[in-house]
Amino acid sequence: MVTNTIDVRGVAKKFGSNPVLKKISLQLPVGQIMGLIGPSGAGKTTLVKAILGMEKVDAGTTTVLGTPMPNRKVMQRIGYMAQSDALYEDLTARENIRFFAELMSVPKQDLADAIAHAAQVVNLNDALDRRVSAYSGGMKRRLSLAIALVQDPELLILDEPTVGIDPELRQQIWAELYQLKSQGKSILVTTHVMDEAEHCDYLMLIREGIALAQGTPAQLEKDYDVATIEQVFLKAGRLQDESHRNL
Amino acid sequence: MRVIAIFKRVLREMIRDKRTLALMFLAPLFILTLMYFLFNTSSDTVAKIGVSRVDTTVVKAIKNKHVKITHYSANATAKEKVREDNLAAFIKQKNGKLTVTYQNSQPSDSALVRQALQGGLTKIKVQALAAATQAQKKALQQQAKVLKTLVAQQQKVAVAQGAKAGATPGQSQQTKLKAPKTYSITSHYLYGSSDSTFFDTFLPILLGFFVFFFVFLISGISLLNERTTGTLTRLLATPIRRGEIITGYLMGYGLFALVQTVITVTFALTVFQIHMIGSVWLILLINFLLALVALSMGIFVSTFANSEFQMMQFIPILVIPQVFFSGLIPVDQMANWLQWIAHIFPLYYGGNALMNVATRGVGFAGIAGELGILILFAVLFTVLNVVGMKRYRRV
Numbered sequence: 001m002v003t004n005t006i007d008v009r010g011v012a013k014k015f016g017s018n019p020v021l022k023k024i025s026l027q028l029p030v031g032q033i034m035g036l037i038g039p040s041g042a043g044k045t046t047l048v049k050a051i052l053g054m055e056k057v058d059a060g061t062t063t064v065l066g067t068p069m070p071n072r073k074v075m076q077r078i079g080y081m082a083q084s085d086a087l088y089e090d091l092t093a094r095e096n097i098r099f100f101a102e103l104m105s106v107p108k109q110d111l112a113d114a115i116a117h118a119a120q121v122v123n124l125n126d127a128l129d130r131r132v133s134a135y136s137g138g139m140k141r142r143l144s145l146a147i148a149l150v151q152d153p154e155l156l157i158l159d160e161p162t163v164g165i166d167p168e169l170r171q172q173i174w175a176e177l178y179q180l181k182s183q184g185k186s187i188l189v190t191t192h193v194m195d196e197a198e199h200c201d202y203l204m205l206i207r208e209g210i211a212l213a214q215g216t217p218a219q220l221e222k223d224y225d226v227a228t229i230e231q232v233f234l235k236a237g238r239l240q241d242e243s244h245r246n247l
Numbered sequence: 248m249r250v251i252a253i254f255k256r257v258l259r260e261m262i263r264d265k266r267t268l269a270l271m272f273l274a275p276l277f278i279l280t281l282m283y284f285l286f287n288t289s290s291d292t293v294a295k296i297g298v299s300r301v302d303t304t305v306v307k308a309i310k311n312k313h314v315k316i317t318h319y320s321a322n323a324t325a326k327e328k329v330r331e332d333n334l335a336a337f338i339k340q341k342n343g344k345l346t347v348t349y350q351n352s353q354p355s356d357s358a359l360v361r362q363a364l365q366g367g368l369t370k371i372k373v374q375a376l377a378a379a380t381q382a383q384k385k386a387l388q389q390q391a392k393v394l395k396t397l398v399a400q401q402q403k404v405a406v407a408q409g410a411k412a413g414a415t416p417g418q419s420q421q422t423k424l425k426a427p428k429t430y431s432i433t434s435h436y437l438y439g440s441s442d443s444t445f446f447d448t449f450l451p452i453l454l455g456f457f458v459f460f461f462v463f464l465i466s467g468i469s470l471l472n473e474r475t476t477g478t479l480t481r482l483l484a485t486p487i488r489r490g491e492i493i494t495g496y497l498m499g500y501g502l503f504a505l506v507q508t509v510i511t512v513t514f515a516l517t518v519f520q521i522h523m524i525g526s527v528w529l530i531l532l533i534n535f536l537l538a539l540v541a542l543s544m545g546i547f548v549s550t551f552a553n554s555e556f557q558m559m560q561f562i563p564i565l566v567i568p569q570v571f572f573s574g575l576i577p578v579d580q581m582a583n584w585l586q587w588i589a590h591i592f593p594l595y596y597g598g599n600a601l602m603n604v605a606t607r608g609v610g611f612a613g614i615a616g617e618l619g620i621l622i623l624f625a626v627l628f629t630v631l632n633v634v635g636m637k638r639y640r641r642v
Binding site (some may be wrong): 052053054070072073075078080082084085087088089090097099100102103104105143152161 | 255258263264318480481488
């Protein structure tokens with residue numbers, strides 16, 4: 001029985017001589033939403049790629065769905081939404097979703113339903129046959145999310161899913177994430193929007209490649225003796241800077 | 248099948264991009280047409296001629312700075328010597344009949360030989376004519392002398408009442424005068440016919456070059472885009488194998504390369520009525536292999552470029568030099584070290600094979616070596632690509 005969908009232990013990564021991740025450990029229990037929070041450049045995307053087995057790490061291990069990464073087959077069970085929209089602009093949205101669904105080995109007879117369902121979640125049904133080059137930034141973001149959802153994965157890894165999406169749709173997306181969670185799916189979300197953090201079951205604050213704090217939002221607020229996650233983050237950051245100076 | 252998904256996507260993207268399609272299919276036709284009109288003239292090279300039992304006067308007359316003459320024994324056969332020693336032509340004489348066998352794989356060389364031969368024979372005729380006039384002049388003078396003596400004799404006879412009629416001593420001299428020797432020419436062509444042109448030989452190589460160039464550029468830029476827009480990373484976040492991506496690309500662009508070759512070959516054969524001796528299927532096969540090499544090479548090279556402009560910068564380094572060694576300029580006339588360099592370029596083998604099939608009618612067995620090397624090139628770059636993609640995903 002796998003209890004942790006994602007299990008990262010002591011992962012470290014340097015780009016040249018510049019350390020991006022410093023001994024980070026992370027556990028995502030089954031059926032939970034974990035938020036990876038930190039300013040841009042904190043190492044969130046690198047950590048996500050390390051989890052997917054797409055980034056070579058210098059130290060540590062990552063295990064996803066009980067399988068040590070990198071592993072090609074496990075990819076099929078992960079829905080991944082990259083930070084930048086990786087879409088084929090000359091193709092229509094439907095063709096984009098279909099292409100990735102085929103790569104994910106969605107059975108042919110289920111393709112149409114899977115595409116329709118994924119598009120409906122992100123509210124793109126009406127624009128499915130338009131070319132992506134005619135899409136707005138928000139629409140592209142939603143299409144990327146639809147692609148991540150199309151094969152009905154057990155684990156969703158979403159890198160900044162709500163950037164450029166209006167508040168109303170953001171609510172919708174979060175509602176859908178809860179829905180997925182209730183189906184027993186695990187979700188890892190990165191964001192630098194603090195108020196989204198409150199939606200998560202677990203949070204991990206990451207700054208300069210270091211995991212500053214981990215826990216439920218309520219627990220973190222209690223530990224740092226503040227009212228919001230934003231303040232937790234600021235306080236944790238201050239403490240980190242102070243300890244640097246003390247060194 | 249994931250390969251099919253990639254293949255279909257490549258086709259779909261390509262068909263949506265009308266301008267690139269036009270570039271791939273119409274640009275070769277445009278350039279061909281231009282070259283057809285540009286290259287129907289010859290240049291000045293030296294053609295090697297072999298001669299056997301040909302009169303020295305003829306050999307001397309043919310000689311000019313565009314031909315190099317080698318003498319062969321009487322029993323040498325034309326076909327053999329032309330092939331063995333790569334002669335542009337071989338001339339044999341039997342009485343007044345000259346038999347010329349042209350190699351004709353470089354029609355410009357054949358043209359040089361024809362010119363030299365025609366020029367030489369005209370020279371001989373003129374010389375003979377001059378000699379004849381001189382002889383006539385001499386004979387005339389002699390006759391005048393004879394006449395003079397005759398007149399004197401007659402006068403003497405008249406005086407001395409001699410009955411001895413003139414025995415005309417000048418006549419024997421006149422018969423000694425030789426009639427100018429005339430030569431007749433029969434021509435044979437080993438490859439092609441008398442109306443093969445420069446263009447005929449260029450064409451197969453050009454076809455190979457077009458395929459190579461466009462496939463190299465388009466596939467390279469396409470994979471580059473895939474990298475810069477992040478779709479390659481996204482692709483590798485699916486269970487797809489790295490080899491499947493490359494194979495899908497090879498199939499997609501391979502198909503376009505094939506269509507391009509068919510269009511260009513058909514155009515050349517029907518509109519310009521090019522002489523193609525060998526099998527059209529072999530031509531297609533060679534071009535397809537060239538496309539695979541270009542494709543894998545383009546994809547490989549694109550990993551060293553960060554933008555489309557940087558991709559273009561590989562053209563003068565990797566594509567243009569190949570033109571020089573593709574056979575448009577005869578490689579066997581280059582300096583030794585240049586000939587060595589030629590061997591590292593795929594287009595050298597492609598060009599050779601195309602030329603052999605199109606102008607010499609060589610069959611599959613004759614070009615198997617070249618085809619094998621092209622396959623090796625394609626395999627080498629494909630393996631490099633599959634390994635190189637490890638940068639994006641470790642498995």
